[in-house]
Amino acid sequence: MTINKIPLRSEIDDTYKWCLNDIISSLETFENIYNSCLENLKEIALFKDHLTKNASDLLRCLQLKDTLLMDLETLYVYSNMTLHEDTTNNHSQVLSERASNLQSIITQGLSFIEPELIELTSEKISALTKEEPSLKTYEHYLNNLLRKKEHILSKELEALLSKATDFSTSIQTIFSMFNEADIKFPEIIGEEGNPVELTKGRFISFMESKDRRVRKDAFEALLSTYNNHRNTLAAIYTSSVKKHVFYKNARRFSSSLEASLYENNISTEVYTQLISTVNDYLPTMHRYVDLRKRVLKLEDIHFYDLYTPMIKDVRTTISYSDAKNTVKDALMPLGQDYIDLLDIAFDNRWIDVYENKGKRSGAYSWGTYNSHPYVLLNFDDSIKNMFTLAHEMGHALHSYLSNKNQAYVNSHYSIFLAEVASTVNEALLMQYLLAKTEDPSTKLYLLNYYMEQFRGTVFRQTMFAEFEKITHEIVENGDPLTSEKLCEIYYDLNIKYYGPQLNTDRLIEIEWARIPHFYYNFYVFQYATGYSAAIALSKKILTEGASAVNAYLEFLKSGGSDYSLEILKKAGVDMTSSIPITSALDEFEKIVSEMECYEKNSQI
Structure with missing residues (x-):
């Protein structure tokens, strides 16, 4: 595996770079949009305390709100995508911070709208829509607000919560800056015997290496680096969980999970049903790990053996x-x-x-x-x-x-x-x-890859979902969430999901610290349901x-x-049914059985 030095952005052909000029063409345009947001925010403030008195005012305010949010989206997306081109670029960091600050200002400026709108009734919405037919565009939005009425606070409290936006979103920003800009990994010795820089982008390529020593070195180098910062990372993650618990309490939900899913009108049973259904199929995952051990002819199988293809001598590169x-x-x-x-x-x-x-x-x-x-x-x-x-x-x-x-x-x-x-x-x-x-070899490789998709998207993401559920429940119960506790939870889940055949290297306990999606508030389960x-x-x-x-x-x-x-x-x-999940997992079991037949007939 020959990996060259990572190029500077200036060394990459423009053909292979996105063109962000399609969003904002110049810094002058950025400033014009920024100033337009501030002007529109002033006009929106004029509707406070009489938003729902007549249909025309309501329509104008909602349209103005959409314009404001579209402009904010333009600034926020552009500045952050510019930052993602090179997270060390100071100018991009400044633009991103300005957009984030503007988001906080706008959130506060719009905070009066929903508390006023929830005073409407279904009958009043119908009457206003008849008076102003263009309001029909907002019918689902307005009815959805009425559904959430019991969890929307008074104007004063909504305004207060909106002021917390800036520092509450900073938790994810802190982790992102640490994880993308500041953390540095050591070099490892590649397959050809030369020192190679380890990066997050290259990590999976190393884990897919045919050379077990390379896989082991990459695994230990990456996770040891995170382990060196375990207390800091535990403090950041715990702060994120506490933020979710704070908002859950403020909005009168029974759990952080309910608060997260409620926005999209999804019951917690969809989440817990996923975990219980996948847990029922864990024996099939254990069969897969055992199959992998036998096919790779390993005396013992480790976590760093889970990514390398079981099928050898197949062309796996593509331009x-x-x-x-x-x-x-x-x-x-x-x-x-x-x-x-x-x-x-x-x-x-x-x-x-x-x-x-x-x-x-x-x-x-x-x-x-x-x-x-x-x-x-x-x-x-x-x-x-x-x-x-x-x-x-x-x-x-x-x-x-x-x-x-x-x-x-x-x-x-x-x-x-x-x-x-x-x-x-x-x-x-x-x-x-x-x-x-x-x-036949290529087909076996693809079947192996297909199993890996199931392992990574259904089983692994459900394990992540279970981790999130457990950690939030601990904080909701008033118990401490230390780095030791986080590592213990994560280690035990790996043992449960991968089974007794896997030699679950103790270092895997720190992997939770490198998962950015844990800051997205019960996001990961949707990979499994979506799959x-x-x-x-x-x-x-x-x-x-x-x-x-x-x-x-x-x-x-x-x-x-x-x-x-x-x-x-x-x-x-x-x-709402478990059928799509069981149907997908039955497909996984079918593939495992097919691969076991190939193995039995000495075709692998």
Whole structure:
């Protein structure tokens, strides 16, 4: 595994960099939008205390609020995406901080709106809509507010809570700056015997190495570095949990979990049902770990043995150009209109492709209502990164279609829906590759990769979800959450999920400290539910044809125009039932059994 020195951003061809000028073209434009926000905030303040007296005032205020939030989104997204190009850039840090401060100011300035709106009744909303038909755009928003009425506080208390926004969001910022800009990892000796810099972006590549010594060294080097800061990281994470508990108490919820899910009208049973259902299938995960141990011919299997492919001597590299073409071919079942959008994204610098010094690790899709979405990658010519490309383009085109077909107030799909479109793309890519592959070794490699998707997306993310649930309950019960306690919880969960065959290296106990999604407030469970829904939808698309495709495209266009569970039901998947989860896990068990047959017949 030859890995060259990480280039500076200036050394990367512009073709492979996103073009943020499509959001903001100059610093002057940034300043104009910033000043416009402050002016609009002054006008909005004029509606205070008489917002609902007549339909025209209500409409004007809501439209002005949307304009203000769209402009804030433009500044916030642009400044942070600029920062993510190089997190050490001081100018970008300043822009990001200014946008964050403006967000706090705007949150405070808008804080009177919802307390006044909840004084409305369903009958009053209907009457106002008849008086001013344009208010129909806001009907779902207003009715959803009435649903949340018991958890919205008085104007004075809402204003007070809004003032806490600045320092409450700083917890995630502190972790991000530590994790992206400040933390440094040692060099390790690569496969060829040369010192190689370890980064978060390269970590999985090292963990996939055929050389067990490289895998072990990377695992120990990365986690030992986090372990050196365990008390600081525990304090940051505990502060984040305490923040969630504070808001849960302030808004009169019974738990932080309920408070988080309530926004999208999702019951806690959906969350706990996921954990209990996945727990029922842990014996299948243990079979997979045992199979991996036997196929790799290991006397004992460690955590750093879970990522390396079981199938050897298979070409697992793919260029970015070939990855784009393969993804396009795989997504053809979604129709030509979808493929045309994909081409636009590929050809017009929506994507930031390669790693550079200081660039944010990982991958994401982000953008604004008034521009197209963007995708950040750290592409390393691997099959895994081809799946990441398909995944993030699923997010991007979901956002694009939502924005094009919904008013701003209804355009933002919920976090619960966020991982569905991305994973449908991955599922379609996997089925495409399995169908076209004739070489037995390559097919075995893909089946192994498919199992890894289940392990990483369903089992691992559910383990994360269980970790979040436990840690929040500890703080809610008034008990301390120390670094030792966090490590104990995380270690025990690894033993439970991976089973007795895995030699669970003690160092794995600190891995919680490097997971940024733990700062997203019960986010990770939606990877598992989204994956399960996506498996169901992808099967429909491939077997039912046009009717399923049309229903799916309507799903992509729906944004947040209805409650998440209802939008999914219209597409043909009911996540209040355990059936999508058990169906997906049955698929995993089927793949494990197939691989066991290959092993039994000495074909692996």
